[in-house]
Amino acid sequence: MVTSSAKALSQNTTVIEADQIPIKAVKLFQSSGSAAKITRTFPLSFLRSQNEAQVVEIVHLPASVQSVDVSITSTSGSVTILDHYHTSITDVQKPPIPVTTASQALRELETERLRLEDEKRVRQQSFTFLTTYMDSLAQCKSQGQPEAAQMVTFFDEFVEIGITRSAAIAELDGKLADISNKIREETERLSKLSSDLPVKVVTVISCTSQVSVEAAELTVSYVVKQVSWKPAYDLHIAMTGNTPSPTVTLDFRCTVTQWTGENWENISLALTTANQVLQLIRLPEPKKIDISLRPSNVFHQPTNAFHRPANAPQAALFGAPAAPLSRSSVLASATASIDIPGQRPPNQAPIAQLANFPPGSPTTVVVETPEAEAPSQGVSQLISHDSKDPITHTASGNLFIPSDHAEHHVLVDSLSLRAEFMRVVVPGIDNRVYYTCEVKNTSEYVLLPGTVKTYLNDKHVxxxxxxxxxxxxxLECSLAVDTGVKALHNRASDALPQSVPTFTSKAMTTYTSATVLHNTYAEPIRGVIVRSSIPLPADPRITIVLKEPAGLAEIDEGSVTVKEGCLARWSTTGGRKGKQAGLFEWVCDMNPGTEVLKAVWEVCAPQHLELLEQVRP
Incomplete structure (x- = not known):
């Protein structure tokens, strides 16, 4: 029964070359490794209403095909997909597809070669017949004998016909040689395709209604793995004299490399952070929760200097102390000015010189006690959180990306955004003052993680x-180092154990951080941002109270006035965590001359524990 079915199917098989039909769309996936979903649409004009199934084989698909989806639509009548699968032609135990079936171009070339050969044969036969007739005249074998003058005319015409015949055959020989070369090239192409694109998709369909199917479309989607991509951005800033334009252009690009074996020509390109395997929409399920007893002699020891115990008070910045807690490791992060040999910033060139922000590292205050055994996982850690919804973007135009293993920087869209220009300094890390561009993304695009290259007047800076x-x-992009503004930083501490009641066994230390700014320009400058941070307690036995800037500890957002033309606020731009991370900043308008900005905070900790400052990565 299987054999007869296979025979019946083989009598109604149509082969379609995938490389002869353009790709409709490509979607690039980023999660769980890069992959691409290719969508093709094949027109079917050979369907007929009958009970017998028909087979459509789509050949020359990439070897890296992972999965295939097939669907069909028709303008009239009902078409049903009975079965579909994909396989490698090299793995199938049967003779390969004949080239005359596998290539429409090769069939046309073979037809043209036969036509030229027939024309050459007819011309040769006709001249042979004429030559025989002229021989008979010369031997006086014909019934009517022409006059001498007629014989001369006949021979002259015979010579002209011979010359024309030779030229025509020579031209035909040239055309046959060209056709033979094209047939050889097409055969080599097919041979290469059979190795580079060895996969085929087989679809068994049936027209189940009595209505004739005039036309139908078969849509095939498949996932390939031989692809890599990442977002890339070009930020273009134009200068008018010495003033940058407040409107900037952000080119959203995608760096794509593909070696699938097939060229992506005139495609619609989409980018997504979704996983090509998992469903994008999943119904959540409640989690099983167990409650166990913790041994009385064990207390949780944090393993991360920035991970605060669940019962540690967030209000420590406001000066609310907590009860002592025994046998706990005490961790507290702090920001300090520490000189590292060989790491001091060098003298800088004028403002036109480029300088990027060097990576800053917070300083950590570590108080060590005897080790304690870590507890079992808490209930809150057992509750899983769904990942964020995937982000998908579609390029605004059709693209061409060949299979050449090269990096193609294709344009997704060009965004016009507003920019704000300012000077920024982080004196606890680097005394250099950076001239900076801050761009807020107000477009419909969510910018994916990637590298932004900044161009000032088309020069990469x-x-x-x-x-x-x-x-x-x-987005924050540094344009240059402004040597017209100087910054100096100093941090000092003063231990005051006598100010704390002796029965508490605690010592209080006051830290003062001072930043001196000097504006060497003859004119005032606006919007100088000085960023800093204060330590956060990682143990309830440590209390930190922010004294200056005055009033900053009492607010969660907004700003407080430090003095005329200068305010302080929690630093929340560019993904910074602000008060939660102890990050704050001054924003000042500076007249020519010197300005001093001061931060003061108090640290209260047990006297018998030593505070050791270390730079953390």
């Missing part, structure tokens, strides 16, 4: 990275 997709997205 710096590069930065987008790390997160949280809104609002703000």
């Amino acid at each position: 710096s590069s930065t990275d987008i790390h997160n997709t949280e809104l609002p997205q703000i």
Whole structure:
């Protein structure tokens, strides 16, 4: 029964070359490794209403095909997909597809060669017949004998016919040689395709209604793995004299490399952070939760200097102390000015010189006690959180990306955005003052993590990275180091154990961080941002109270006035965590001359524990 069915199917098989039909769309996936979903649409005009099944074989698909989806639509009548599968032609134990079946171009070339050969044969036969007739005249074998003058005319015409015949045959020989070369090239192409694109998709369909099917379309989608891609951005800033334009252009690009074996020509390109395997929409399920007893002699020891115990008070910045807790490791992060040999910033060139922000590292205050055994996982850690919804973008135009293993920087869209220009300094890390561009993403695109190259008047001046997709997205790009503004930083501490009641066994230390700014320009400058941070307690036995800037500890957002033309606020731009991470900044308008900005905080900790400052990565 299987054999007869296979025979019946083989009598109604149609082969379609995938490389002869353009790709409709490509979607690039990024999660779980890069992959691409290719969508093709094949027109079917050979269907007929009958009970007998028909087979459509789509050949010359990439070897890296992972999975295949097939669907069919028709303008009239009902068409049903009975079965579909994909396989490698090299793995099938049967003779290969004949080239005359596998290539429409080769069939046309073979037909043209036969036509030229027939024409050459007819011309040769006709001249042979004429030659025989002239021989008979010369031997006086014909019934009517022409006059001498007629014989001369006949021979002259015979010579002209011979010359024309030779030229025509020579031209035919040239055409036959060209056709033979094209047939050889097409055969070599097919041979290469059979090795580079060895996969075929077989679809068994049936027209189940009595209505004739005039036309139908078979849509085939498949996932391939021989692809890599990543987002890339070009930020273009134009200068008018010495003033940058407030409107900038952000080119959203995608660096694509593909070696699938098939060229992506005139395609619609989409980019997504979704997983090509898992469903994008999943119904959540409640989790099983167990409650166990913790041994009385064990207390949780944090393993991360920035991970605060669940019962540690967030209000420590406001000066609310907590009860002592025994046998706990005490961790507290702090920001300090520490000189590292060989790491001091060198003298800088004028403002036109480029300089990127060097990576800053917070300083950590570590108080060590005897080790304690870590507890079992808490209940809150057992509750899983769904990942964020995937981000998908579609390029605005059709693209061409050949299979050449090269990096193609294709344009997804060009965005016009507003920019704000300012000077920024982080004196606890680097005393250099950076001239900076801050761009807020107000477009419909969520910018994916990637590298942003900044161009000032079409000259590349710096590069930065987008790390997160949280809104609002703000890009900070350094343009140059402004040597017209100088910055100096100093940090000092003063231990005052006598100010704390002796029965508490605690010592209080006051830290003062001072930043001196000097504006060497003859004119005032606006919007100088000075970023800093204060330590956060990682143990309830440590209390930190922010004294200056005055009033900043009492607010969660907004700003407080430090003095005329200068305010302080929690630093939340560019994905910074602000008060939660102890990050704050001053924003000042500076007249020519010197300004001093001061931060003061108090640290209260047990006297018998030593505070050791270390730079953390």
